[in-house]
Amino acid sequence: MTRLNEEHAEVRFSAFQIVQELFTRSHQFRTLIISDFQDFLELTVGINHEQPLPPPKEVAQKLRKAAIKSVQDWHEKYGEAYKKLSLGYHFLKQNKKVDFQDVHARTVAERRREEEKQKRLDNIYxxxxxxxxxxxxxxxxxxxxxxxxxxxxxxxxxPDPFDFTVNDTELEPSKQMTPDEKRLAPCSSSQMEVSQAYFGCMDDEQPCCSKDVLSVSQCVRTDPELDEKKESNGGTSSEVQSGLLALNDDDYQTFVRNHGLISHKYTLDLEISTADxxxxxxxxxxxxxxxxxxxxxxxxxxxxxxxxxxxxxxxxxxxxxxxxxxxxxxxxxxxxxxxxxxxxxxxxxxxxxxxx
Structure with missing residues (x-):
C-alpha cells in the first residue's frame, strides 16, 4: 500500500502488477487487500474525485483499466468466499456507475482490432x-x-595464381588400344609411370641435355613390331611386356636427377600471400x-x-x-x-x- 500511495502513475502501476500476482497466490494476501479495499480502489481506480490518479495520464488510464478488470475477475473467482470483495464490486457497479461489461467488451474489441490489424499486415507483406x-x-x-x-x-x-592446368598426355580416340592390344600389352603401374614421364617430357625437338637419354622409340615397341613378333614366334605376353620398358630403376632415377622430373606421388605446396x-x-x-x-x-x-x-x-x-x-x-x-x-x-x- 505504501507504493500505491506514491504520486506517480508508473510507480502505482508497477505496485499494482505485484498485487495482481500475489492476490491469486495467497489467501492471507487477499485478506489484507480486501480489509482495506476502499483505499485500494481509490488508489488504483480513482473513485475519489478529490484525489484523482497522478500523472502521467496515459499510465493512469492504463492503471484504472487494469484495476477495474482485475476487480471483475476477482469477483467472479473469489466473490462468494470474500463478502467485502463482493460489496466492493457492487459499490463500483451501482454507486460509481462503472460499466464492467463495457470494459470487457472494450478488451475483446481491442483484441479483435489487433487480429484484424495483423491480418492486414500479413496481406500487405x-x-x-x-x-x-x-x-x-x-x-x-x-x-x-x-x-x-x-x-x-x-x-x-x-589472374588467379592457382588457376592453371596441366596438359595430360592421352591417347586420341583413333589411336586408343583395342581389347586385343590391351591383352597383349599388360604393363605394371611403375612401368606406366616411366612411360608417362618420357611422353610428358618429349617434344618435337629434344634439348641437347636429353640426347644421351634413350628415345621413346627405343623404350616402347610400336604396334607393327609387336604384330611381327607375334606372327614370327607366336610371341607370349611375357615377351611383349619385356619389350615395353628398356630402362631399369637405376636409369629412371638417373633421368630424374638429370632432368628434374619427379614422381607423380610427389606433392608441392605453394603459399602465395595476397595481403600486399x-x-x-x-x-x-x-x-x-x-x-x-x-x-x-x-x-x-x-x-x-x-x-x-x-x-x-x-x-x-x-x-x-x-x-x-x-x-x-x-x-x-x-x-x-x-x-x-x-x-x-x-x-x-x-x-x-x-x-x-
Missing part, C-alpha cells in the same frame, strides 16, 4: 513479397551478368578499371539494397522456400564480389569531372 519475387526474377539475370563481367575484369587485372596485393592503374588497364568501377557502383548502389529488401520482405511474409534461398544466394555472391573488389586494392588515377 504477402503482396510485397509477390512484387519482390517478380522483381528478383527480372533482376537476377542482370545481377549474374554484372558479376560475370566483374569477375572477368578481375582476371584481366590480376595492389593494382595500379595505367594506360593499359584504364578501360578495365573503368568497367570494374561501374560494375562495383551498380552492385553497391542498386543490387545490394534490392537483395537486402527481398530477404527482409520474404522473412516478414513467413516465406522459407526456394525464393528466400535464392535471395540469400545472391546476397552471398554480391558479398564475395564486393570483398574481392576491396581486396584488389586498386590504385586509381586522379579523375577530373567534366561539367557540361
Amino acid at each position: 504477402k503482396e510485397k513479397a509477390k512484387r519482390a519475387e517478380k522483381e528478383m526474377e527480372e533482376t537476377s539475370q542482370e545481377i549474374a551478368h554484372t558479376l560475370t563481367e566483374m569477375e572477368n575484369c578481375f582476371q584481366l587485372l590480376m 596485393v595492389k593494382v595500379h592503374e595505367n594506360e593499359d588497364n584504364t578501360a578495365i578499371i573503368n568497367n570494374v568501377m561501374d560494375a562495383h557502383k551498380l552492385l553497391r548502389s542498386k543490387f545490394w539494397p534490392s537483395v537486402q529488401s527481398w530477404i527482409q520482405l520474404f522473412t516478414r511474409a513467413g516465406i522459407n522456400d526456394d525464393r528466400l534461398r535464392c535471395a540469400i544466394d545472391l546476397k552471398n555472391k554480391l558479398e564475395a564480389a564486393l570483398k574481392k573488389y576491396k581486396d584488389m586494392n586498386i590504385s586509381f588515377k586522379a579523375r577530373k569531372r567534366k561539367v557540361v
Whole structure:
C-alpha cells in the first residue's frame, strides 16, 4: 500500500502488477487487500474525485483499466468466499456507475482490432513479397551478368595464381588400344609411370641435355613390331611386356636427377600471400578499371539494397522456400564480389569531372 500511495502513475502501476500476482497466490494476501479495499480502489481506480490518479495520464488510464478488470475477475473467482470483495464490486457497479461489461467488451474489441490489424499486415507483406519475387526474377539475370563481367575484369587485372592446368598426355580416340592390344600389352603401374614421364617430357625437338637419354622409340615397341613378333614366334605376353620398358630403376632415377622430373606421388605446396596485393592503374588497364568501377557502383548502389529488401520482405511474409534461398544466394555472391573488389586494392588515377 505504501507504493500505491506514491504520486506517480508508473510507480502505482508497477505496485499494482505485484498485487495482481500475489492476490491469486495467497489467501492471507487477499485478506489484507480486501480489509482495506476502499483505499485500494481509490488508489488504483480513482473513485475519489478529490484525489484523482497522478500523472502521467496515459499510465493512469492504463492503471484504472487494469484495476477495474482485475476487480471483475476477482469477483467472479473469489466473490462468494470474500463478502467485502463482493460489496466492493457492487459499490463500483451501482454507486460509481462503472460499466464492467463495457470494459470487457472494450478488451475483446481491442483484441479483435489487433487480429484484424495483423491480418492486414500479413496481406500487405504477402503482396510485397509477390512484387519482390517478380522483381528478383527480372533482376537476377542482370545481377549474374554484372558479376560475370566483374569477375572477368578481375582476371584481366590480376589472374588467379592457382588457376592453371596441366596438359595430360592421352591417347586420341583413333589411336586408343583395342581389347586385343590391351591383352597383349599388360604393363605394371611403375612401368606406366616411366612411360608417362618420357611422353610428358618429349617434344618435337629434344634439348641437347636429353640426347644421351634413350628415345621413346627405343623404350616402347610400336604396334607393327609387336604384330611381327607375334606372327614370327607366336610371341607370349611375357615377351611383349619385356619389350615395353628398356630402362631399369637405376636409369629412371638417373633421368630424374638429370632432368628434374619427379614422381607423380610427389606433392608441392605453394603459399602465395595476397595481403600486399595492389593494382595500379595505367594506360593499359584504364578501360578495365573503368568497367570494374561501374560494375562495383551498380552492385553497391542498386543490387545490394534490392537483395537486402527481398530477404527482409520474404522473412516478414513467413516465406522459407526456394525464393528466400535464392535471395540469400545472391546476397552471398554480391558479398564475395564486393570483398574481392576491396581486396584488389586498386590504385586509381586522379579523375577530373567534366561539367557540361
